[in-house]
Amino acid sequence: MNQSEALVVEDTFGDPQWSGNRFVQGQLNIRFYAGVPLVTPEGTRIGAVCVFDTRPKKVTPEQIQALQALSRQATALLELRFWTEAAQEKEQRLRIVEKSAKNTSRQLKVVQDRMTALAESSTDFIGMCDMQGAVFYGNPAALAIMGIADFDRFRQTPLPEFFFPEDRKVIDEEFLPKVLREGRAGIEIRFRHFITGAAIWMDYHVFLLKGPGEEPLGFATVSRDITAQRTADAALVESAKLAAVGRLASSIAHEINNPLEAVTNLLYLIGQDSELSQSTRDFVQIADREVARASQLTSQTLRFHRQSTAPTRIRPKFLFAEVLNLFHSRLQNRRVEVIQDYGKDTWLTCYEGDIRQVLNKMVSNAVDAMPGGGTLTIRTRKVRRWSTGDEGVRVTVADNGTGIAKEFLGKIFDAFYSTKGIGGTGLGLWISCRIVHKHRGFIRAYSSTKARHKGTAIMLWLPTELAATAGEQWQT
Incomplete structure (x- = not known):
């Protein structure tokens, strides 16, 4: 390592300096040695590239040159590794010195070659540009x-052009000047997808590229796509809002029930008055029916919010009755006909609140798929799961709406995937899938966009009796 040139020992036994070395006398039995130091551009010796054999040898100048070339390549790779790690540290501060365009281009080529091997296999966005913003490198992930x-x-x-127009001013006026001052900087910002135009949220980290004389050559970035993470955060916030609204709705429903009971009693007393005219008595009966319906809706609101702590044995048609009652107005307004076909002796032992949530999502999606009206078919049957022989109930909710294209059908149970654009969070069917799995069941989707057979069917199978582990949190 202390040599400035190559060190060659053609026969260690004949060299007094080396004949007693433990690697010569020991198990390795080194008889020939040739080594070239690893020297950084700053002149620091950090190791050596060496070859040895158990027999004496002579080397040619060409072999020495090859060993020196190998040393330079090894040093370049070590420098690349050191440079990549050092670029991530905040304390790195770089001086800015102007240099000629010809020399800058040559230095940029060196930096590009060093980065390529590492960047090609990365899943992060890695790119480089010169000081004028002309892009000269991007890895496959970018x-x-x-x-x-x-x-x-x-x-x-x-x-x-990579950024949203609204974000370009921040990049030009605040972010890049900070990179020039401090050597590196990071920000969360939106990239623009060139096909869909959609926003891609990136954890954008930029550091300054420098030459041997510390002069700035350009900018490099190692950035990560955090769109899914931000979507998840937004969905969690939205979920918290919905939970708060649910608690508020439950509280309001509870408070409304008390005056509704009083109104029901008063209407009963009014109806007992023998002096009422028939027309007035008819109005009282209509009012009594509407109050009863309002009371039923508030009771269902309370049940939807409350989660059962123990499984309940219940018929699926009773669960659907509550769900359809909540969708009564939407079904009428959209002119959706509901066909219900419940098999005989179909019972479920389930966590009622969870399964009601799943059925609610299935019906909601079906109604959304028929904006111009259509037919909603609900069917339940007792069936055995062919793979295990377990008894259970198959529940099918089908519509003759718009249908789902084949390339999207396999994604509808994925988290944050939605066919409703900004109107959907992409969590409804994902959560439904986890709830069904918690009950040790399964859920499937079938759809067609063909004109003669357009529509979607969601089918789930639930065991008649719950497994002992069904009460565990589905996240596990």
């Missing part, structure tokens, strides 16, 4: 994230 098919288009795209 092209995939942006929806760009080939590197030429990626390279020909000016840096500002």
